[in-house]
Amino acid sequence: MKRNKIALASAAVLVAGVTVLAGCSSSGSNPKPSADTGNGNTDPKAIITASGSEPENPLIPTNTNEVGGGKILDSIFAGLAYYDGSGKLVNDMADKIEVTAPDELTVTLKKGMKFTDGSDVKADNFIKAWNYGALFSNKQLNQSWFADIEGFNAEADSELTGLKKVSDTEFTIKLTSPVAADFATRLGYSAFYPLPDVAFTDMAKFGENPIGNGPYKLAGDGAWQHDVQIDLVKNPDYKGVRKLANGGLTLKFYTSYDAAYADLLGGNLDVIDSIPDASIATFQSDLGDRAVNQPAAIFQSFTIGEWIEHFSGDEGKLRRAAMSMAIDRESITKTIFNDTRVPATDFTSPALDGYQKSLKGGDALKYDPKEAKKLWAEADKISPWSGKFEIAYNANGPHQAWVEAVANSLKNTLGIDAAGASYVDFATLRAAINAKDADGKRTFKTAARSGWQADYPGVYNFLFPLYSTGASSNDGDYTNPEVDKLLAEGASADTPADSVKKYTQVQEILVKDLPAIPLWYQNSIGGFGESVHNVKFGWNSVPLFEDITKDKTK
Template sequence: MKKSVTRKSLVMLLALTMLVTTALTGCGKKATNNTGNQTGNDTADGLVIDVSVGPEPETIDPTINTTVDGAAYINHAFEGLMKLDPEGNIVEGTAESYEVSEDGLVYTFKIRDNAKWSDGTPFTADAFVYAWQRLVDPATASQYNYIIDMVKNANEIMAGEMDKSELGIKALDEKTVEVTLAVATPYFLEICAFPATFPLREDIVSANPDTWIQDASTYIGNGPYILDTWDHQSMIVMKKNPNYYGVEKVGPDTINFHLMEDKNTILASFENGEILFGDDLPSEEIERMTDKGLYIQGQLGTYFLCLNVENEALKDANVRKALTLAIDRNYIVNSVTKGGQQPADTFVPTGLSDVETTTEFHEVSNKWYSVDPADYEANVKEAKKLLADAGYADGKGFPTVELMINPGHESIAEAVIYMWQQELGINATISSQDWAVFSDTRSSGDYQIARHGWLADYNDPISFLDMWVTGGGNNDAKYSNTEYDKLIKQVKASSDRKERIDLMHQAEDVLAKDMPIIPLYFYTDLYLKSDKLEGFYTSPLGFKFFSNVSVAE
């Protein structure tokens, strides 16, 4: 990253996304309107839109949430010091301005004079101090606590060595927040737009730590929308926040977020005109829906399988590598997912810059294996040898393993376990859990193999690599390697671009050697959007924004 170009880097990234989109969908614009009776009605209560961005969220607590769909709700109800605008720029949010010291270590943010909480209470700088201290507090157990580990004393607090009050953030007065970093961080302003760093009302959260998100009267935010009702497993309704400083520019008066997990249900609801937007659809319907509402955009993310390295059957790296090499990724993206995905040959995806910003990190990386279709036979041969070296020639003696998924991933799982059986003689079963349960089970490590996916939290390769440090909040593989930990620590202690990038390449090489994960493909973002919905925007990080939309007649 360029030292002071956080917003420019994201603009560059969005430009790349648009190039990918153009290649896949002709500039991402569909040719015809698929229905004539979709929602988006002007009622006595104003403009109401119906959309779906995912299933019942596990949580909508900014500090605790780890999912992209959960972030969609949070992004509408809260706002950080900075925010992402429709053009892809990181711009001032709750802060009207900011200054950075010459050494890049001290950021001073001025809060808008007209910033208020959604209940009309004046907004003060203390809200950020409380939220950030809560994020790193070991008692909170946030899986995203490391997102601000560049802040002074954050690592020591997370390790239990210092009190949370020592975190390098303070309110200089009611409208001024000062953040002191331990190391200059080129993407810090992007962190200030990330949901985990959003402000919180201490009086409300501390009084209702486990239930404040469940009740509209206590789910008090500072964003463009207010939680009106939450009918679990059915719908989250948000209303325009009259106390938002930019309320005059907010679009819909009401957003009905339909909670849907089944892709066929999402598609049917879109085609029936019940929703204007649906996040995802069945892969077998991609061809039919082309030019009928389907958009495909580039996305910074990797779909992979997570291997529980503490499981007896998966402790041997040779076994993990054999499972990896036996998978035909080209078959998966061409015959199963069919959404323009790219076979993954590393963990860090395409789209992130290397030392020279004109070169991609992925382009320079050592590839973990070949994804050339002509090399698949050689991959399988190597996989069989590795499995034999582990003591399981032709799969004999290897126990049946379980691949855990959530609904919508059956076809990928079926293809993978078929390849393992056909090529290696390994038997595997599939178990499916609803999203909220699945996410918790995977996080707790109560599984053998689980589907996983990771989207960048900001425009830097470390967003992918730091999740695998020992004891990391998102380290669902339970992976631990002291050499890897040391490399990541060095990356985070450096502000020298070349040094950081070189160290990250070394870290990815260590990850390849140990193979605690099996990359399958680099994501594209598939969604259904009506022609009538104007002003909608998304980001390569997966966030969907509806606060600026209007509905054409």
């Protein structure tokens, strides 16, 4: 399948003293909209309904690193910049983001931007929010996103000394290494959103009823009905570049995509961004030109923590490699997913520059039952296998069928007891994965489904957050000094080609260590109802909610 390429900005393009973004508007080539853009009888006040999932945590930008909460944050907050439908970085609260030195950026804010409580969006709102996210005692999931800023300390309450206020509308960012150009490309991610002053009086309370500065805002008290839905309405005070074509957005939290798809077919839901297993073979014929099946920057895997019995040291490497080679990815993507997935050949995505179709050592990602059995036997010589192997997944997503298929591959090839382990929803699964004992050690005892839906369109984003030491989404607690070193070198490289070389070296290490076992790349698959128009899915598989229009109610 032909894939669209999304360019990765680099120091070769964004040299010292050159403006990265200055007064940009969204003019990139967005994904193709739905064929029917309305009949001229759309309602600008209409509320769009879409599928979602209960956020794992209160809605604090620096503590949200999952898709359900991320959809909401991206709707109610506006950062310095955002990524449009094609992955282009577009200024929002920032008037200019300048690379003034290889290790320094200067940010100039637009004037007149406000939070929904009427307070101004100032430099301090970014500086205080980022410092809150970086402080060790706050235990924020996105803490590692601030690691490149001078003063960062992952294990102490250290102020980000690299953040300096120049005025209410200007601040500078001093970095610990010459990665300013790459760092600028990350600033559309939600971890870098500003927070109003009121947030710091009671962050827990704020997270339940957040005050943002984005195109949508919470509809009022009680707008977030936990495990049911969240109601957002148009924010009339938002003066950024994202223009709303509707009056609001309701994200419904489904316990299964079967129920969501049934609501879509029944006219009770406008947009769905995933299709249940049982309908993958038929959804395109069911929906016709209202079906969505397009490339996206999404990678699927499962992760086995090195603290789990039989998966540490040399034994663990042998068992991971054996499991990887025991999985028939071609058959699963064809029979389970009806070719809406593509077997993985690396740890990134074909939607990105730097993707590797063939890695040195990549045979570990190919189905080879004979070699798998051999490696498993070698591991047994170190320590005989015992127990049951389980892959945890959330039952409110379309995962049961593929988890069971992978478990069956392992069972049939390796002769072990393998099965899926169901958790009621994504928030419950993530809480279990992140749980730690009094000594700070993870207590999760099984493998778990993992993967990545890109935060920004760069290969670095698929590697650093998942595999660098102590990173926010490093579920397996993987650590390798050489990987850390190469990632840093790639981020500070002079050209895109040099960056790709370093990141490819990282992947050649990963394919040996297998901190996660790559499975396949996921397309954006979804659909929309008959009464909505101009529906587009972005580069990262999230619908562009602000563009959607809806017919007037008759």
